[in-house]
Amino acid sequence: MKRTSIIRAENINKHFKDAMNFHVLKDITFDIKQGEFVSIMGKSGCGKSTLLYILSTMDTAYTGNLYLLDKLVSKTSQNELTRIRNEHIGFVFQFHYLLPEFTVLENVMFPAIKLAKKSKQEIEHDAIETLRMLDIEKIALNKSSKISGGEKQRVAIARALINKPNIIMGDEPTGNLDSKNADNVLSIFKQLTKEIGLTLLIVTHDLEFAQQTDRIITMGDGRIISE
Amino acid sequence: MDIFSLFHISKTHILSRFKQSMIAALGVTFGIATFIILVSFMTGLNGLLDGLILDRTPHIHLFNEIAPSKSQPIDLLANASTDWNIIRSIKPKQKQIRIHNALPIMATIKEHPDVLGVTAQVSSQAFYTAGAIELNGLIQGVNILEENRLFNLGSYIIEGNIYDLHTNDNAIILGAGVADKLNSKLGDRIQLVSAKGNRVTLKVVGIYQSGLAEIDNIQSYANIKTVQLLMGEKNNFITDINIKLHDMTKALPMSKTFEQIYDLSAIDIGTANAQFETGTTIRNIITYAVSITLLIVAGFGIYNILNMFIYEKMNDIAILKATGFSGRDVMIIFISQAIIIGLVGGILGLLVGYGLSVVIDNIPFVTDALPTIKTYPVNFDISYYIIGIVFAMVSTFLAGYLPAKKAKDMDPVIILRGQ
Numbered sequence: 076m077k078r079t080s081i082i083r084a085e086n087i088n089k090h091f092k093d094a095m096n097f098h099v100l101k102d103i104t105f106d107i108k109q110g111e112f113v114s115i116m117g118k119s120g121c122g123k124s125t126l127l128y129i130l131s132t133m134d135t136a137y138t139g140n141l142y143l144l145d146k147l148v149s150k151t152s153q154n155e156l157t158r159i160r161n162e163h164i165g166f167v168f169q170f171h172y173l174l175p176e177f178t179v180l181e182n183v184m185f186p187a188i189k190l191a192k193k194s195k196q197e198i199e200h201d202a203i204e205t206l207r208m209l210d211i212e213k214i215a216l217n218k219s220s221k222i223s224g225g226e227k228q229r230v231a232i233a234r235a236l237i238n239k240p241n242i243i244m245g246d247e248p249t250g251n252l253d254s255k256n257a258d259n260v261l262s263i264f265k266q267l268t269k270e271i272g273l274t275l276l277i278v279t280h281d282l283e284f285a286q287q288t289d290r291i292i293t294m295g296d297g298r299i300i301s302e
Numbered sequence: 303m304d305i306f307s308l309f310h311i312s313k314t315h316i317l318s319r320f321k322q323s324m325i326a327a328l329g330v331t332f333g334i335a336t337f338i339i340l341v342s343f344m345t346g347l348n349g350l351l352d353g354l355i356l357d358r359t360p361h362i363h364l365f366n367e368i369a370p371s372k373s374q375p376i377d378l379l380a381n382a383s384t385d386w387n388i389i390r391s392i393k394p395k396q397k398q399i400r401i402h403n404a405l406p407i408m409a410t411i412k413e414h415p416d417v418l419g420v421t422a423q424v425s426s427q428a429f430y431t432a433g434a435i436e437l438n439g440l441i442q443g444v445n446i447l448e449e450n451r452l453f454n455l456g457s458y459i460i461e462g463n464i465y466d467l468h469t470n471d472n473a474i475i476l477g478a479g480v481a482d483k484l485n486s487k488l489g490d491r492i493q494l495v496s497a498k499g500n501r502v503t504l505k506v507v508g509i510y511q512s513g514l515a516e517i518d519n520i521q522s523y524a525n526i527k528t529v530q531l532l533m534g535e536k537n538n539f540i541t542d543i544n545i546k547l548h549d550m551t552k553a554l555p556m557s558k559t560f561e562q563i564y565d566l567s568a569i570d571i572g573t574a575n576a577q578f579e580t581g582t583t584i585r586n587i588i589t590y591a592v593s594i595t596l597l598i599v600a601g602f603g604i605y606n607i608l609n610m611f612i613y614e615k616m617n618d619i620a621i622l623k624a625t626g627f628s629g630r631d632v633m634i635i636f637i638s639q640a641i642i643i644g645l646v647g648g649i650l651g652l653l654v655g656y657g658l659s660v661v662i663d664n665i666p667f668v669t670d671a672l673p674t675i676k677t678y679p680v681n682f683d684i685s686y687y688i689i690g691i692v693f694a695m696v697s698t699f700l701a702g703y704l705p706a707k708k709a710k711d712m713d714p715v716i717i718l719r720g721q
Contacts, residue, residue: 185627
């Protein structure tokens with residue numbers, strides 16, 4: 076059975092034009108299929124985070140074509156993109172980026188409230204289920220600024236999962252964690268691909284982490300060096 | 303996304319940063335309160351100064367002026383205009399001081415649609431006698447109730463009551479200086495002697511203080527009939543007609559018209575108080591300049607504080623957008639915060655401004671010029687409060703709108719990368 080393409084990039088080029096013209100990404104082309112656990116590796120400054128932000132639709136200043144679920148998204152409006160992100164893409168940052176004034180539960184619920192496909196009770200139920208799966212349901216009512224770093228990262232994963240997205244992208248999601256917590260996050264990711272067939276695209280420079288994934292894309296100097 | 307969830311987010315933002323929110327709101331409060339206090343106080347003082355002169359000065363004053371005739375007999379001579387006519391030592395023309403046909407003239411003027419009211423005056427030289435001493439003075443015969451209605455005479459009565467004069471033809475309101483010199487109090491009787499030697503005895507029912515010593519030292523008020531009696535004249539003897547208009551700016555053209563129609567001298571308020579009017583204009587310009595400056599300064603203050611308040615939350619904006627909140631949602635969240643802060647701060651500003659205005663209004667301010675004024679004048683005009691709150695709302699809205707608008711169209715990564 077041919078697996079559906081989740082994200083496909085065609086000839087993506089990006090320039091930084093701040094001080095002088097800097098060609099960050101050069102003709103990036105690849106395809107990620109449903110259920111794959113892909114990692115992007117490379118030295119810092121090789122453009123891997125930049126690529127991830129473009130793939131996540133949070134950066135629109137590039138040339139080339141980006142397809143999400145075989146639909147071209149390169150030319151769509153900001154509003155449409157936020158809707159696409161909301162429904163199809165979950166994102167986990169290196170720094171957890173939770174809204175500090177709100178409780179863990181609220182942080183997890185917001186994307187689903189925004190999507191508004193379920194009632195508030197259902198969303199709350201889903202959120203608690205997700206937190207339980209990540210083993211953090213007991214801190215659900217804590218302020219998100221008052222929990223530990225490892226917990227924050229797991230909350231961020233729960234938030235990325237709440238709308239049952241097609242793909243989760245992570246920008247060094249374990250980069251800020253100690254090895255115990257990092258292992259924990261990795262096993263959560265692996266469990267997710269296995270159990271619910273989730274597609275994952277993770278940027279990392281941790282070789283150990285990358286070796287545990289299905290497929291490693293190595294980048295250097297703005298190009299894909301090997302797959 | 304339903305609006306209540308968005309409001310829930312803005313509410314949480316405001317309450318969880320209560321101290322910062324309060325500081326932002328107090329910034330608004332401070333600006334608006336300062337504006338209201340200064341404008342109320344300045345316009346109050348202006349009103350006081352205007353009232354000092356404008357309230358008690360007739361807009362048009364009609365009288366018979368003793369002056370040399372403008373056209374001399376030689377002007378009637380044919381082709382005199384082509385020659386030089388030099389007449390030396392022209393004397394004033396013999397003329398009555400009474401206004402001819404005063405009562406019909408007054409009746410006609412009163413019908414004019416621009417005229418608020420007309421009062422007649424009979425003024426006469428007189429001597430106040432106290433024992434063997436005779437004090438030179440001036441007595442004005444007036445219709446005291448009309449005079450009070452049109453020219454606020456009552457405000458300058460420091461003792462006694464205008465109604466006592468109205469009901470008693472043998473009564474007088476003495477100038478404060480005169481009363482001092484004669485050592486007379488309310489209820490005393492004094493004698494007046496006219497230039498012709500007529501003598502009347504009048505009861506002191508009031509003391510009048512205009513604040514101008516040279517007037518207070520000689521002038522007194524009595525009923526018209528009393529002064530006519532003192533002068534030995536009939537009841538159509540009127541020396542001055544004072545006119546108050548609905549619109550002061552029409553005084554000059556109307557005075558010219560009346561001068562022509564009735565063959566009298568007419569002085570309008572602008573001519574009579576030319577330097578005062580310049581003063582009023584300048585004071586008004588200063589008031590406008592100060593209030594506009596204050597609003598601009600307050601506006602920038604409000605804008606700055608709120609801008610900082612929003613920019614501190616740029617990170618949150620990026621997170622919200624990354625997780626799927628649209629630009630519109632983000633704008634609603636942050637503009638509603640700005641508006642809530644503007645509203646709370648603005649209303650507080652109105653209250654503080656009003657409170658301090660009341661305090662100023664109760665600070666003692668004693669001046670001889672205005673015997674009835676005991677405290678500093680403050681103008682509690684509602685329009686300043688409306689301007690204040692509208693301004694607070696507009697500037698806070700802009701302070702929230704502009705950064706939110708910027709954030710709305712931005713890729714979230716630009717904010718995140720900047721961290």
